[in-house]
Every structure is written in structure tokens, then in C-alpha cells.
Amino acid sequence: MAFDAIFQPIEIGKLTIRNRVVSTAHAEVYATDGGMTTDRYVKYYEEKAKGGCGLCICGGSSVVSIDSPQGWWSSVNLATDRIIPHFQNLADAVHKHGGKIMIQITHMGRRSRWDGYDWSTLLSPSGIREPVHRSTCKTIEEEEIWRIIGDFAQAARRAKEGGLDGVELSAVHQHLIDQFWSPRVNKREDQWGGSFENRMRFGMEVLKAVRAEVGDDFVVGMRICGDEFHPDGLSHDDMKQIAAYYDATGQVDFFGVVGSGCDTHNTLANVIPNMSYPPEPFLHLAAGIKEVVSVPVIHAQNIKDPNQAQRILEGGYVDLVGMTRAHIADPHLIAKIKMGQVDQIKQCVGANYCIDRQYQGLDVLCIQNAATSREYMGLPHIIEKSEGPKRKVVVVGGGPGGMEAARVAAERGHEVTLFEAAEALGGQITIAAQAPQRDQIAGITRWYQLELARLNVDLRLGTRADEATLLDLRPDIVVLATGGHPFLEQDPQWGYSENPEESLVVSTWDILSGKVAPGKNVLIYDTICEFAGLSAADYLADKGAKVEIVTDDIKPGAAVGGTTFPTYYRSLYEKEVIMSSDLLLHKVYREGDGLVAVLENEYTGALEERVVDQVVVENGVRPDEGLYYALKEQSRNKGQVDLEALYAIQPQPCLSEAGDGFLLFRLGDCTAPRNTHAAIYDALRICKDF
């Protein structure tokens, strides 16, 4: 049977898990009201259970103690009995669908922030500062150690009383337990530091206290690191020793293994490998731990595809695979495998929009699936066929917004035509995918291509739609998702001209799409600081250009998230790209064969010049509004969206009003430049009621 390794049940402790796929712990940032799980939280996990996921471990970094701040990431608060009834809702919702649910519990020690909420004093074994969160802390005292051990036990009790199936003790990501383990952070000379046994003591006391509190019929696992990747940190051999040491107690029911430590920006990027990483880059570390323990081992990190999961499980490297981002992209992953619809799985592309939002304290969302974590609002993962009239829907623009609009309208049962001026679908995704290590972003388009073909959407590629063509089709609804163009005309001093012969600057799109050949000596001016500038720099350097990337912001790529800018930086530094900040592009002029870019220091006003042969400007997108204004007055709704209905996820009232002519909606960058998720979200919430 295909995928039989995935669908083999397994016992963890005394708990049977129906398959080998786990949604591993991550911070959802959905627990509010002092860390109580919300309806949103419950529905998010219920959807995964409904979709067939075997085990959900929720609540990444859920706190057990009052002095481990909960508010920054809206994580779950297990420091109070108030949580118990909330857990009952969560457990019921998941159990109803045959899934199992556990929660990760932790004290984050120094890995947090102190400058808000209760203004907690952060704790760590030796009071050493944590760089990623810029957090300082005090050296923990014996009394505090014993209090926190007790807090762990009480938190586990609350999880059990709430009907959850188990707890996962976080000894990973440099939380308090592994802060004690790591000689990099633990410099103590008392019974809690120094020798191996002493460094192990805190975690061991936590384990013993938790087990004593919950007994044998409740799962207690540990999530550990496979190698901290720091010369002064814990190596893989150290971790094997630690895992074997805890396993020997017979009190641990499973180990979850994460490759890499994460107390620096660079190691953090390893923990949630983005699209620049190969598949399952750290599986060998988890397999190493499996060699020395007697209980099931779970491993996540870049396992996104059912075939990959099957291969890993069949090979016996680990016992369960974490497919966490894979489930954020498609919570019905397992059901689709079972339905023989593997091609319909929306596969995670590793854009890390989810985790990069989380590190900013924002709710976790998926770049390509706008329904994820919005289940509670009634946004559907499975679009039901409309029972209303069959409509003729015309979508203009084959970028993410247009593709989603066409998909949703077609799923509703309408007759859908999609115009795209380029020869292929994808819009800006196609351009973004040209950069080194960014090709996997095209996976978003690949899924839509398959879906639009399956749904028999009439694709008119290579066709620029104009007013006459559109009206000839006598549409009931026109959706404009025409995007925009690089905004180079904003500052006349940059010397942009529509005539390529005369223009002094080119766009990142020109470079990435191959429309303009790479220069030899290139200055990139990036005032946006998102992906396009860094991608263009990486692309040009990859083609052999000498590149300097300049921004007036605080650093190039300042708006790129915490798990993604490090992988750009690795590549750019390696290729000797110069990164300069605090400089505005004042003016560009031609001098002989070359170009002179005049830069102005943001803070001093001082001017400096660069002599180059190519100036690339990244100044974001200017909406293409022409078609919208050509159609607006003729449309029944004058192109207007009812915001009350939109935000309440209700049908647009104009859909049920009778009248002649067509309705007009626009979404994505042709309204205002935003991002992929924004375009897809708008498309879903407008089109789901067509």
C-alpha cells in the first residue's frame, strides 16, 4: 500500500497515535486573555485533526511559571488552573476527529523579553545575556530552581486535568532546561553546573517531578536539540549522551529532536529551515539520537512531502515525522493522501512567512493559505459548490491574487476565465523564483497551475485583457488582480525613463526576470528592504557582478524575517557583496561609459559617489489602475467592496442584489502594494461567496 509507513499506528507511552505524522510544537501566537487558548486556537488544531494529522503538539514555548513572560508571543499560560477548562475544549475538538493532542511546556529562562507585561526578571543558570532577544537576566537561585521544578509539575497536572494526551518538556531552543545543559550558558560550580550529572540535574528533577505528578498513564516527552552548532555548545555526541541519560530513567515517552541551537541569528535560521535548505537537512542528527534511545523519536525540519515522509519512515531514521509547516500550508494533507489526491496538496514552499511573523510577535499565518488559522472566522479550507446561480467570472491577472480568485470561483462552480499578459502564471512569484535559493517559491504557482487545470479554468495566457475583450465575454463578475509595476518614476533625479536606451536605472524585476543583462559593477539601491533587493543582489553576484547594496533603512533586508535574512546574508557575504545602510539615492547621472550614483547620508546629509555600470533601484510597486478605472463606472457596484461584510467574512451584499451588468472587484497590488498573503486573503474572502 502506498504510504503504508505513514499510516502505521504507533504507541507513545500508553497512547496510540493513528499515523506517523505530527504537527510539532510551534508558537501560534493565538492564546490571549493572559494565555488562555481561544476559539481560534481550538479551531486551528481541530482543522488539523479533521484533516487526519496523527498527533498535534500545540503551544510551542507554553509557560509553566509566572516569571516566564507569556504575553510577547501570546503563548499558552499553564501557570494557573484557569487554563484547565480551555484545555478541555481543545482536547474535545481534536479527539472528536481521532487525533491526539499534547502541549509543549517550558520555562524560557533568559530566552524572552523583560521590558513589558509584569517586567519579569529573566533567569538563567549563570546570568549570561541572550543575543537574539537582546535579553539580560539574573543568575537563578536555588529557591527559584525548586519553585520552577514544582511549576513544571503543576503545569503537567493542568494539561492532564484538561484532557490533553501529554506534555512535551522543551529542552531545546535554549530554554531553561537546556540552558542548564549547555556549558556555553551554564558556568555554575554548584550542584546545578559543572559536571555532566550536575548540568543534567535541573532537567532530571523536572522530569521526576512531572512524572510523579501525572503518573504512568500520561505521555511525557522531551524535545531536545541534535547539535547546538556552537564550538562551546553541546555537540551531537553530547546530545546523544544526554538523550541516553534521560532515556535510561524510563520516564521519557518520546524524544523530539531539532537540529541546531538557536541563540544566535544564524543558528536560529537552521531551526526552521527555509527554502534555501535541502530537504530534511538535520535528519541525521535525529537518527543519531534514535540510535541511543529506546522510545519513539519525532523529527521535523523541512519535511513537506508525503513521499519524503514515507521515505524517511521506511528508512527507519525516526519513528514519527513532524510536518508542521506542511500542515500550516494544508491541514488536510493526510486526508488528501488517503483520498489519492496527493497532487492537490498545497505544499509548504519554505517561505517562512509563518515563523517570521511569529518572531515579530504576530499571529502565525501561511503565505499561500489564507484560511489557515482563520477557521474560526468561517474561512473554509474546502470551498463548497455554490447553490446559487452559475456565474461567468472573469479574472484579470495570473499572480497569486488572480490565481486564488480563479480557483475559488471555479470551486464554487462558476465558469471562470483568467487572463494573464505573460506566457505563464505566477505574476511576481515567477520573478521572485529566479533568485538563487529562492526557486521553491514557485511551488505556490505550481499548485495553482494544477488546481486551475483540475477545475477547468479557461486560461488565456499571453493575453493582455482590455476593456473590449472583457465586456465581450459578458461577465457577471470581473476580478482585477493586475498587479503593478516597479515604481522607478517616483524621483526624477534617479533618471528613470520608459525608453530603456535612455533610462539610467533599472528595476530588480528587470534584473531577476532576465530582461536586462547583469552589469559588471552594480549598485543596488533598496529602500524597501524586503526580498526583492536582496534577491537581486544575490542574483547579480551569482552572475559574477561586483555588487553593493545600499539602503536608507537601518540595514539591507531589514524587513526580511528572522529565519530568512540570515540565509541571504550567508550567501551575500560569501560572494563579497557590500552592504551599506543609512544612504539615500540622491541622483544618478551618466559620465562617459559609466554611471555615477550620488548617495546622501540620511543623518549627516553628506554626499558620496559610486562609479558603476548599472544602477538597480528597488522602490516597491506602483499599482496598475488603468483597467480598473476604465471599468469602474460601468460596473454595478462601481468597483466598491463592502468593508463591513469583508472583515466579517460575510458575502458581499451586491452579490445577492439583482441588476444588469457586472460586478467589479480588485485585489492585490493593483489596489495597493502589499504581499502574497494579502492578495490571496483578499481573493479568498471576496470570492468564497460568489
Added chain:
Amino acid sequence: MLETLLPILIFAALGLAVIGAWRRVRLWRQGRPSAVPLLKGLAAMPRRYLVDLHHVVGRDKVMSNTHVATAGGFVAAAVLMILVHGLGLAQGVLGWLLLAASATMFVGSLFVARRRRNPPARLSKGPWMRLPKSLMAFSLSVFAITLPAVGLLPADFGHWLLALLLAAVVVWGLGEMVFGMTWGGPMKHAFAGALHLAFHRRAERFGEGNRSTGLKALDLDDEAAPLGVEKPADFTWNQLLGFDACVQCGRCEAVCPAFAAGQPLNPKKLIQDMVVGLAGGSDANYAGSPYPGKPVGEHHGTPHGPIVAREGKALVDAETLWSCTTCRACVEECPMMIEHVDAIVDMRRHLTLERGQTPNKGAEVLDNLIATDNPGGFDPGARLHWAADLNLPLMADVKQAEVLLWLGDGAFDMRNQRTLRALVKVLRAAEVEFAVLGNEERDSGDVARRLGDEATFQSLAKRNIATLAQYRFQRIVTCDPHSFHVLGNEYGELGGQYEVRHHSTFIAELFEAGRLAFAPWKGGNVTYHDPCYLGRYNGEYEAPRNVLKALGIEVKEMERSGFRSRCCGGGGGAPITDIPGERRIPDMRMNDVKETGAELVAVGCPQCTAMLEGVVDATAEVRDIAELVADALVARPAAGATHRPQAEEVI
């Protein structure tokens, strides 16, 4: 002159017929013994003919009336002719009756002639083309010679030449109708057919509502008995007799899915090849449709020679035998009650048990069954993996239950797991007390048996019977018609007697009892495909339709439905032996579906689901009845909300 000649002709013909009959009986007697009660059979024969056989023939009213007139007229005319012209008992009413009988026969023969004018492809030609003329010759000549006997014509009417001519026609008629009956002419069917009905190997199939479809067990302990049929003489004598009864009407050919798919099988030709084999000779004189792709005249056989050659050609090629899906459409249609499927499986048994020549994936599947007790070779401990989140009660734990849910090997198939989960959901909604055998269950043995591996079948069956014997339950319910058939109809001979229900039957009963309530149907047009092993094998045509009706579905029937349903191509191990043809059986079946305009075809068999879902570019979705029911479930007003920790999803 005729008065002198006729008794001589009649008794000469009768005498020759008796000699022919004796010779024919000797041919049949080459077969192995079969314990059928001879006198009881003969006594039952008229009823079997007049009721059971005519029930089949009566499906074609014109042909049925034609046969009543022709055959009835002939039997009456023949008897009366012996009395009137053979024994000279012309006085009184007998002569008039003879006139009436021969006139009736003549009218019948006109219709026979009409059918032969543009005969459908399924009818054999050859000697059968002259039969209407012979029937007319007999009836007309008997009529003519009887006119003087009743005084309608003077006794010396006409010239001696006319008398001679008439005598010649009488000879023709007697030759075909009496001499030919036992010497191999078309009329042989009347002689062999009547005896075949009397000595049929499945006496239990006769009588109102009776059916007998289970394969008969091979006595593996009898060292003298051959393992299956290698040569014609390995059939039992009454099987050989049965073959000889064939009228070559080709109704079997017309419904055979393998024949339609261009696979090298034609049930009619197969039976005729057996007739060739029992007498010895070649198939050169066969005048019907050949096996697709196999020219006539290249095969030959003898009663004691192999049917399938080890090298080269003999009576039939192995691929002909492996093309059969065991759908029983031929048996269902056969007006002579011939048992084609029994014969095919008998010959397969030899190929598999004696020669180890099960083709393509056959050997692998049988090896799997031997090693893992399931045809897919899956880990036997994985049979319940699909239900890890359902907490199904195990018989080993509960020891007794109202219903034993038999999973079948669909438990290893991801598609069928959805059906099983749907069925579990339905059973729970109706609060049925059920349990499963879980990993104690083994394959029912259906595939092994149909592939000819009787030993593996019996091994599986005996172990399943032993397992079942440990537990108490009222009935077995299964969503697999193959398991249903084997457990219900074939385990009995090995000591396992159970009340078995197909899930559609059980669901229909639950609905009738008010234990299920459904939301109104909102989908599109639906048709229903009758699984062979549910319909023709077990006569269950109504329950699935009743369930669909209960769901609010008005079934758009396919032209071939009910007892005439076309096989999906999945039975008898056919997908395993996979004999190539010109097209695929499931494609043809999905085309039948398409013709109804249905967007969904409801099925009740894992095999049918797999075959029909395998059709590329199908226009209809394939769903098991259990899935449709599970989708439509709504809480019954009376039922309280019961908290269950099991998965709700059927996926």
C-alpha cells in the same frame, strides 16, 4: 405404399437413434463418477424443463413461444406419429391431434426460419442454418402423410411419385429430428438437454427462488481424484453431458464481458470445444464467433488428451481460461442451464495446482496468500491500521456481539478504508452492537479459489472457520460481496454455517427499523452498478436500491442492470491474471454509466470501486453505498447525543 414404408422408416429411425444414444452415453460416461440420483432426477426433469428452463427462455417472449410451438409440436407429433403411422392407430382423435401437432410445429418453425434469415452474430451458423428447413420438412411431411389417415384425402391420393417424394421428405425430417438427435445434429440439444436437466450437478439450483452459486470443494484427501481438470475425461460425466446440451444460441457470448473486451474467451466456443474434446476431433466445424484473436481450426483434442497443451496447442489455450471474470453472466443467461464457471475453475485448478502455471501476478498473489494470509502480501498485523482512531471492539476482547463486521482485504486498501470507515460510522449511528476479528481475520479465500488454488482456499477457510467458532454472533456483515459469497455459500461445505449480510442489506434493514435517518439528497443523477457477487451470485438486487431510495435518490438504471448487470472486470482474479484484450472491461462499464447521464455511480463492492475508479477520464464519481449513507446521516430525533472519543471522519 406409404402405409408400408412409414412404420419401417419410423422404427428404423428410432432404432438408429437408440444406437446413437447408446454411443453418446458412452462418450459422457468417459467422465468421472458423479453422485446424482438418476430416477429422482428423471422425475424432476419435466418440472425443471417447464418451469426453471422456461423461466430463462421466457426472457425472450418471441423465442419462448417459438420454442413452445416448435418443440411442443414436435414432441407431440413424434409420439403421435409413432402411434398413428408406426403402429397404425389412426382411428379416432389421434390422427386429428397429429395434424394439429404438426401444424403447430410448422408455425413454430416459420418463426425459427425468420430468426435464421438475419441471424445475430451470437447464433452459430453451420448445421443450425438448415434446422428450420428440417423442422418444416418434418412437420409438413407428417401433416401431409396424416391427411389420408384422417380421411381428409383419399388413401390413394396422388401418384406413386408424389408418395415417393413425400417419403423422401419424411426421411429428411426423421433423419434430422430422430436420427440426428443422438448422432450429433442440432437436435442433439433436446436429447442431451433433457438428460442434463435430469442429472444436473447442481440439483439445488432448481425450484422457485433457489440458487446454487458456490463452487464445489475439491476433495484434497482423495488421492485418486485429480486436482482439477486436465483432460475432458476429468470432468464428471454429467458435466460432459451438460456441455453436450449446448444449443449454441450464444446468449452467453452476448453477455460475456471478456468477449466484449476482445479477450480470447467466448463461453459458447469454450463449451463447444469441450464437446469436441469429449468426442475427439478439431474445432474446424465450429460455426460461431471464435475466441477474439484466435482463428478457428487450429485446436483439437481427445477425451484423454490435455485440454491445455504444455507446449503448442490443444483444445483451448490457457489465456482463454484466465480471461474469465467468473461474473456468471453466461450461466445466468444459458437456457440450457450449463455451468460454465464451474468448468473454467475446474480447468484452472489443474493449471494452478498441478502445473503451477497461474499467469502474470497470479503466482505472486498466491504466494502472498500463503505467506501473509492476504493477497497483497501486507503485514498481517496491519489489517486494522486504518481504524487506529476508531477504537473498534475486537472479538478477542468482547467474545460476543450482535454483528461480526467482516472487513475483507479491502482493509489494506486506502480507497476501501474509506468505505469501511463510512460503514463503521453508519453502524455506530444506528447503535449496532458489533465487533471485528481484527488481525485474527484472514482473507476469505475468494481469489485463491477462483485462481484454482483450492488448497490455499481451504486452508484459509478452515482457519477462518476455526477463528469464528470461538465467538458468538448473530450474523456477519461485510461490505465485500466476495467475502459475503464465500462465507455464506462456500464455507458451509467445510463446516462453517453463518448468516451473512451484505452491508447494503443490513443498512436497508436498519433504515426499515427506523434506526437511521438521512438528510435529503442534494447531489446530481445517480446510477447503481450491481456487483456480480451480490447480484447474480446472491440475488440481492433490491436492498441497495432500497437504500438509495431511502437516501432520496432516484436511480437512473443502466441498460444492463440487475441480473443482466455487466461485470466491472474485477472478479475471478481477472485483474491479477490480466489477459490482454482490445479494450478494458471497466471502461465499457463506465461507458454504460455515462449513457445514463449519471454524475455518480453507487457501488457496493471494493473490487468494483477499484476497477471503476481506475477508468481514466471517467464522467462519474464512484462511491460506495456506505459512503453515501454516512454522508447523509442526521441524528435521529429520538437518539440522545452520545459522546464518542472516536474519529468522525470517514477519510
